[in-house]
Amino acid sequence: MKFRIKHEIRGRIRIHMEAKRLSYKEADLFQYYLEELPQVTKAVVYERTADAVICYQGERSTLLKKVAAYRCKDVKVPDGILEHSGRELNSQYQEKLVNKVLFHYGRKVFLPAPIAAAYTGFCSIKYIWKGIQTLAKGKIEVPVLDGTAIGVSVLRGDTATAGSIMFLLGIGELLEEWTHKKSVDDLARTMSLNVDKVWIKEASGQEVLVSASRIRENDQIVVHMGNVVPFDGTVSDGEAMLNQASLTGESAPVRKTAGNTVFAGTVVEEGEITVLVRKAGGSSRYEKIAAMIEESEKLKSGLESKAEHLADKLVPYTLAGTALTWLFTRNVTKALSVLMVDFSCALKLAMPVSVLSAIREAGSFKITVKGGKFLEAVAEADTIVFDKTGTLTEAKPIVAKVISFNGYSENELLRIAACLEEHFPHSMAKAVVNAAKERHLDHEEMHTKVEYIVAHGISTTIEGKKAVIGSHHFIFEDEKCTIPEGMEDRFENLPEEYSHLYLAIQNELAAVICIEDPLRKEAAQVVEQLREAGLSKIVMMTGDSDRTAKAIAKRVGVDEYYSEVLPEDKANFVEREKQAGRKVIMIGDGINDSPALSAADVGIAISEGAEIAREVADITVGADDLKEIVKLKRLSDALMQRIRRNYRIIVGFNTGLIVCGVTGVLPPTTSALLHNTSTLVIGLQSMKNLLDESE
Structure with a gap:
């Protein structure tokens, strides 16, 4: 693209394109392209003057090369971005x-x-x-x-x-x-779907993870527990309880079986369904949400x-x-x-x-607020409850090591674990899948139907052998798995600085996957700033061991912490606090946080968390920085x-x-x-x- 520089200072440049003015679509395309560039912090394109103001970091020459390389026909934009950008409306x-x-x-x-x-x-x-x-x-x-x-x-x-x-x-x-x-x-627009990957069911019955853009009308997609339904369609197989709160406002899940219609944006709370896609475009979801907001109080x-x-x-x-x-x-x-x-x-x-202006302003900070009453509730809140994993800790934990207990190689055990974990959207599951990807481990489907037990783990069958992966409580107390003979010392000396994910095959421990879940660098500062902003009680709740929870709680500076909790424990705690006359904010990112998010006066979900958490939550914040929560409080x-x-x-x-x-x-x-x-x-x-x- 040809352009000339009209004005610039360090970190900011104004350019003029070779045109008298741009169409709304051309301006939106160019703005989307600029905003997707990693060095661009902010970009504004003016269609009437064909100018663009770009704020950037890094090398000026790199930015100018990227701008010069822009070709509108080469820019691929997700559904709904151009149609509902708001430029024409303004x-x-x-x-x-x-x-x-x-x-x-x-x-x-x-x-x-x-x-x-x-x-x-x-x-x-x-x-x-x-x-x-x-x-x-x-x-x-x-x-x-x-x-x-x-x-x-x-x-x-x-x-x-x-x-x-x-x-x-x-x-x-x-x-x-x-x-x-x-x-x-x-x-x-911010509440609309942005689904990147979906599971498609091929003619052979095999489930394959593909880009959502590949999905066409009459394709069959599989939606697992905890995931969002990405397209309108009809259930062709399976049975599930769907949360339709994002469209109907009703929190009670609805049972869906073969022949029932399902809509994009609803979430599978229990079960699993195969959906025959009726409409692959993204606009229907947007229109439904816009209508819901218009009619909703x-x-x-x-x-x-x-x-x-x-x-x-x-x-x-x-x-x-x-x-x-x-x-x-x-x-x-x-x-x-x-x-x-x-x-x-x-x-x-x-x-x-x-x-409405406050809701719009919140959106500029990557905070999606579903209604004014939730901003009021944030302003009145005196208690805040944090989930630990993926909230106070980094949203992207990593696998530090894999300890074998059955003689299999680390790579083979990691491959099996990734095959199970790739079906479920949780930060620890993503860590396992990413580790397998980094090691170039191919983990094609080896198992039969996968069953997810909320806050516990995953159960399936691999080559006729039962395989389970999950927490200590799930593996050793619920599933009654045992430690292989002679491996007791290795088990007793597991490194304490990591969170542990346990994999068992045929009721015998096969591996312990050590997850390094680094604390967010801003976590302690955010807790202190929230306390200064008027929140008198700051609580951390986690399913992790007391040893791990205590160490994190001390570093972060919360008033109270609770370890080895189940989803119902979090929700019950929130209810008790509300009955005591306190206004409660709950912040989480996982499937297991959804009951507490629903129970709280305000449920806040981290944007990279599970779909069901985002759908149930009243407010969604970007995962980049917890300081957005402080901004939300100040804004409210x-x-x-x-x-x-x-x-x-x-x-x-x-x-x-x-x-x-x-x-x-x-x-x-x-x-x-x-x-x-x-x-x-x-x-x-x-x-x-x-x-x-x-x-």
Whole structure:
């Protein structure tokens, strides 16, 4: 691609492409390409000017070579990225906003007064009629107030005031609609699937792991326990309990058998199914989520709902105040000063905009929030519970060594373990699979049906022999496996600095796989920062041994830790804390964390964890850095502060306007102008990033 450099400083460069402007698709393609480059930290492409601003790290020459090598036809973009990027939506609303402002002030300048007055009268019919319809339903709400204010102004011949009220109401509606649609669009896009690999069932019955892009209509895919259903389809074989909360909002799992329809985004909680793919594209999932968000009350926080209800409740008092002012003063002008000012417009605009903007801002930090009420819950929380593996420790543990107990070679034992573990999305399972891949060990399917026992391990049959892999409790207590004769000393002297994964064949220990699970370097700092942010009780829970858990807990600095816990133990702990009156955040990444994530006031999943954890969770954070959780807490606190501050400003300012109007200090036109302008300013302020103003 040909381009020229318009401006640059160290780490930031602005380039101009050889075009007058770019199409939305061209701009999105180029931005996606830039953002995928490892040295690029941030990129913005402007379609109108064909410019791009690139922030980068590393060598400038390397970046410029990559930019020069860009060819739009060579860029492969996942389904849904281009279709729902939001670029076209933003452009449309920017144009609507500019056109509305230009038309309003152009009409004042160029239209003769009689025609302008007639036009204002015609436009007022919509607001008056909406107020009448609201009254007809037996409700005295905001549309009644707006219709009355506009109608009285028109009847008095004060079309300038009526026009100003309608203009500012229109601007407010446009801004709210824009912010709402953009926020919903961003949220739906981040919640949409991004499945890379799926298990396809070939004609021979063999399961093969392939790229999701290879899947076509009428292919058969196998979805194992704990995994997400990647495509819409029909169950052709198997039986499973599916969690459909992401689409229906209901947490109770639904039984699916042969012939039943399943939808992309639902998660297999128990069992295993083979799905005949009906639709391989990714758009259906997006549309379902967008519709669910639009219809759901999840987007509303408690403070937001209270503010909106208060806005409607205040309308009768405003009308009563108008009537009383007229009765006592017999002054129509003073009475109209009360009517022109109300609390509801600002309350109903600023609160939703604040919440939706906060959700959008969270998305910029790779934090997906499924509703405003969860941000409020994070702000109110006083207890936080961390899972250890993959949360406080690195998301990518590694295999340190394989200790043989049956005479097999390390590579052979690792190959068997990888063959079992590749079916299940957990950080320790991924460590085993990655280790086998690094050693170039081919682990084709050798086993029959794989059964996963949550928080314990995996059981299957290899060449007619039962094979199990999992925790100490599962292997030696549940499965009653034994240590080979003469290997007791080796077993007693297993290295204590590692987590242990046990592999047994025919009820006899075959290998111990030592997993090095390094603590995240930022973990201790994050715990301290969360404590400073107001969380009074910080807990760590893990299925690991007490020895390992105690060492990690001491290094991290948590208040309490619990070891060798089962999924139900985590969920029961969360329930006990809630019954004690505490607000609880649960953070985890595995299948075994999903009951606790569901039980908590706010469930937070690590993005690289199991699909079921991400689906059940209320918030998902990126796996790169736990500091995102601190940002989430600060963002939530800042949102609640903004909502409360907006409430105080709206009530205080508008009360002042009413007093000034009743005392005759301000005429109705000025009161209306100040009221609507303040509403617009507060709405615009509510769209600003929270952390920019609080940090």
